[in-house]
Structures are given as structure tokens and as C-alpha cells.
Amino acid sequence: MQVVVIGGGPSGAAAALTLLDAQIPVTIVERKPFPRFRPGETLHPGIEPLLARLGVTHQLESAGYVRHSGVWSGWGGAMQFVPYGADTNGPWRGYQAIRADFDQRLLDSARSRGAQILAGKVSGIVFNASNEVAGVMTSEGPVAATYVIDCSGGAHTLARQLRIPIVRHSPQLVARFGYVTGCFDDPSPSIYSDQDGWTWVAEVEPNRFQWTRVTEALNRPDLTWIPHGLRDLEAEPSRSADVTWRMAEAVAGPGYFLTGDAAAVLDPSSSHGVLRAIMSGMMAAHLVARHLCDGADAQVCALTYQNWLSSWFRHDVEEMSRAYRAANLFGFAS
Ligand SMILES: Cc1cc2nc3c(=O)[nH]c(=O)nc-3n(C[C@H](O)[C@H](O)[C@H](O)COP(=O)(O)OP(=O)(O)OC[C@H]3O[C@@H](n4cnc5c(N)ncnc54)[C@H](O)[C@@H]3O)c2cc1C
Numbered sequence: 001m002q003v004v005v006i007g008g009g010p011s012g013a014a015a016a017l018t019l020l021d022a023q024i025p026v027t028i029v030e031r032k033p034f035p036r037f038r039p040g041e042t043l044h045p046g047i048e049p050l051l052a053r054l055g056v057t058h059q060l061e062s063a064g065y066v067r068h069s070g071v072w073s074g075w076g077g078a079m080q081f082v083p084y085g086a087d088t089n090g091p092w093r094g095y096q097a098i099r100a101d102f103d104q105r106l107l108d109s110a111r112s113r114g115a116q117i118l119a120g121k122v123s124g125i126v127f128n129a130s131n132e133v134a135g136v137m138t139s140e141g142p143v144a145a146t147y148v149i150d151c152s153g154g155a156h157t158l159a160r161q162l163r164i165p166i167v168r169h170s171p172q173l174v175a176r177f178g179y180v181t182g183c184f185d186d187p188s189p190s191i192y193s194d195q196d197g198w199t200w201v202a203e204v205e206p207n208r209f210q211w212t213r214v215t216e217a218l219n220r221p222d223l224t225w226i227p228h229g230l231r232d233l234e235a236e237p238s239r240s241a242d243v244t245w246r247m248a249e250a251v252a253g254p255g256y257f258l259t260g261d262a263a264a265v266l267d268p269s270s271s272h273g274v275l276r277a278i279m280s281g282m283m284a285a286h287l288v289a290r291h292l293c294d295g296a297d298a299q300v301c302a303l304t305y306q307n308w309l310s311s312w313f314r315h316d317v318e319e320m321s322r323a324y325r326a327a328n329l330f331g332f333a334s
Contacts, residue, residue, distance in 0.1 A: 002027060003288060004136050004145035005115075006122045006158065008034065010274050011260025012151030013106035014281035016115045017054045022289035026110070027145075029138050031121040034107055035100035039177050039212070039241070041204040042068075042189055042271040043102075045084050045092035050278050059105045066096040066203065071271075074192030076327040081187070094271070096189075096204045118143065122152070125161045133162075133255030146255075147288045151281060153261040154241070159248040162256070169317050170245035171330055173267050174220045177212040177240070182233035184209055191269065193327040198269060199227050209233070214243060214267050216330055243267040245320075247313050252302035257284035264313045266320065280309060 003019050005012045008030035016026045051057050069091040070083035084092040095102075111117055124137030126144065135144040150158035156166055188209070189202035197215035204210045211227045226235055247264040251257065260277030287305050290296040324332035 001025065001146045001292060002144070003147045003149060003285075004029060004143050006136065006148065006150045007031075007152040007260075007262070008107045008110075008117065009038065009103055009151060009153055009260065009277065010106060011153075011262070011277035011281035012149075013103070013110045014050070014054060014278040015149045015151055015259060015285040016110040017056070017106075017113065018282045018285035019289065020110065020113045020115060022285075022293055024289060024292060025114070025116075027116040027118055027143060028107070028110065029118045029120055029122050029136065029143065030107075031119075031139075033119065035104040038099040038103060039175075039210065039239075040099055040268065040271075040273050041096050041210055042202050043095040043097050044271050044275045045094045046275050047095070047278065048092075050275070050282065053282070054106075054109070054278075056106060056109045059109060060095070060097070060102070063097070063101060063105065065098070065102075066205065067093040068096065068189060069093050072187045072190035074190070075198070075323065076193055079187075079190065079192065096202060098204060122157055125158070128255075130254070133158075133253075146292060148256045149281070149284050149288070150256065150258045150262040151260050151277075154265055156248065156258075156262055158256055158258055158262065162253075164258075165249045166246050167249055168244055168246050170267070172217040173214055173243045173245070173330065174217050175212050175214045175241045175243045175268060176221055176225065176238050177210065178226065178238035179204075179208060179210055179236045180226065180230045180233035181208050183207060184230060184233060186229055193329060195328075197329065198327075200268070201227060201230065212268060214269065245317060247310070250306065251309050252284070252287075252305040254298070254302075257288065257302075257305060259284045263309060266313075266316055269320065269323070270316070272316070276312070283308060 002025045005028045120138040120140040126135035128134035196219045200212040251263045259280040287301040
């Protein structure tokens, strides 16, 4: 018995740590040497109990990431501070985690608890006689598996291989993003909307800022564009990513689960991508363990996951559509 996880990002590491907890052997196939670059530094406070559950809180505390207790928002109006919330222990705080470092720490934790890391690229699927997913083809050869969990991010590796339709839920949205270094005194993290899109700025390390601009594809800014207040700072070349809202029609089936961005993508306005990746990785792995260790019915486990992820995605789509309607953006006007 072994589970193959495609991709060693947050969803892959979370799935692996959860499987290892249940004594299930795991191989993570990762095509890039770590640490590898990934945008998405602002981690929602909801991540904290998940990291505690995965037993990795102390690695993150020692990383010394910048913390923040809310976001400055100029969404369709004047800038105001929107706190995350609080409880008897004080305000909830998110992290500004350098993703190369954060992802490496999670993957190292999985490795140190027994995950095998295979440096290679998944290029195909292995099926058994009943036409169920039973492993992957990699650049290093075939790897057999009782289950394959696809955590490969926006590449949607397994969905593409299995010809599972990826259904769009928004117009085509593009994020252009970059980094600048220097002094910038405006409050951050901040987000504000205008007639063509929205702009995000966050101080991810002392005096180093990440900016993201999301627009419809037709209105994407040119390669030299930088948010107004950051133009005098030292800039790194910008990049772009497709952040069109989308979800695979089937996120679980015979021998497989899709998690994180491999299952569903929303634009980063809510900073929930890493939270969703970790939570779905844990949930998929938990259901694999229910089937393999407790004898739960495989189809029921797949259906449970499909319903759980679909209703979460639908809820976020409704919330975000409401926010975009209020800002009269991207054709969501009421
Ligand atoms: C501009 C931008 C800003 C964002 N900002 C935020 C933010 O502030 N907060 C937030 O929470 N989220 C943010 N996100 C979203 C967040 O980055 C993602 O949701 C998150 O990285 C998803 O994690 P994952 O583990 O699913 O996939 P990934 O982090 O993409 O990891 C996938 C891994 O799979 C590997 N892989 C891919 N294909 C293969 C293959 N065929 N074989 C082997 N390995 C493979 C890749 O190398 C990669 O390491 C942002 C996204 C963008 C584009």
C-alpha cells in the first residue's frame, strides 16, 4: 500500500503529513528543486490551527515571518482597516510567509517523518485492469500506487490526463505581480479596487513589497506597470498568472483525489489559496485513510470529498461575486 502525491507545494505536504500520521507510506513526486519560487505570501490566520494539527507550528514560529492582524481595504470606497477578528487570546494574526521558505519547511517536515521525495515530472497515469487510477508515469519511470492525490497546482495534471473538464466560473482573469525593495510608508497589506480591477500591496519582508494587479485579460497592464506609490522603488521583473475562477468537474474518483489549485482556483483577492490547499490536502488524505485503514466505502469517501469541496467553492464564488458586484467589476454588475 502506498499513496503517490503529485507536487510538493502546501497541499502536497499537508496530504503527505496527514497520510504519514495514519502510517500510510507516501511518495511525493516533485518536478522542481526546492526551494522554488511561488507567489502568495499572505496567509490567512485560519491556517494556524491547521499547521498545529499537522505538527509544524514550531518550524513556522522559528521562521520569524512578519505577522499582521487585518487588511487595509479601499474596496469601492475610502481606505479602512478590516481586522481578521479576535478571541480571548487576542487578535487573530496572519503570516507574511516567503513561500519558497514556507513550502520548503512543510516539505522538509514531510520528508523527516518518512515521505519519499522523488525528483521528477509526472507525465501520465497508470491504470489497473478495472480502469482505476493505479499509479503515475514519471520522468524517472512508473510508480505504482493504491491512490494518487494530485497536488500539482494550476497545471491540473491529473484532470488533464483523465480528461476531466475544468469548468470556468468567471471571465478570464489575469494577475500581474512583482516585487519592489525600498521605503514605502503606506499601510499594508492593502487592497483597493478601481474601474478596471484591483491592486494589492503587502510588505512580505522588511522593506520588500509584493504587489498584485488583477484585471480581465483584455485590460491586463503592460510589463512595466507598477502600482503608483511603488514606482520609485527598486523593481524586479513582473510575471503573470491565470487566476480565472475554475474547478474540475470531478475532484475525486476511483483511485484519485484532486486538491489545492489542482482541484479549484479562485483569484487571490481573499488570500485563501494556501488555506484551501492545506485544508483540501488534509481532507483528501483523511478520506484515503478512512478507506484504506478503516474500511470505509471508497465511493462514499469520493462523494463526501466532492460535496465538501464543491460547497466550499460555491460559497466562495457567491461571496466573491457579491464583492465584485458591489465594486461593479468584471461584469458582475447587478
Ligand atoms: C499572484 C498570486 C498571488 C497569490 N496570493 C496569495 C496569497 O496572498 N495568499 C494565499 O493564500 N494564496 C495566494 N495565491 C494562491 C496560492 O499561491 C495557491 O493557491 C497555492 O500555491 C496552491 O498550493 P498548491 O499546493 O495547490 O499548489 P502549488 O503551490 O502550485 O504547488 C504545486 C507543486 O506541484 C509541482 N508540479 C506541478 N506539476 C507537476 C508534475 N507534472 N509533476 C511533478 N510535480 C509537479 C510544482 O512544481 C509545485 O511545486 C496567489 C496566487 C497568485 C497567482
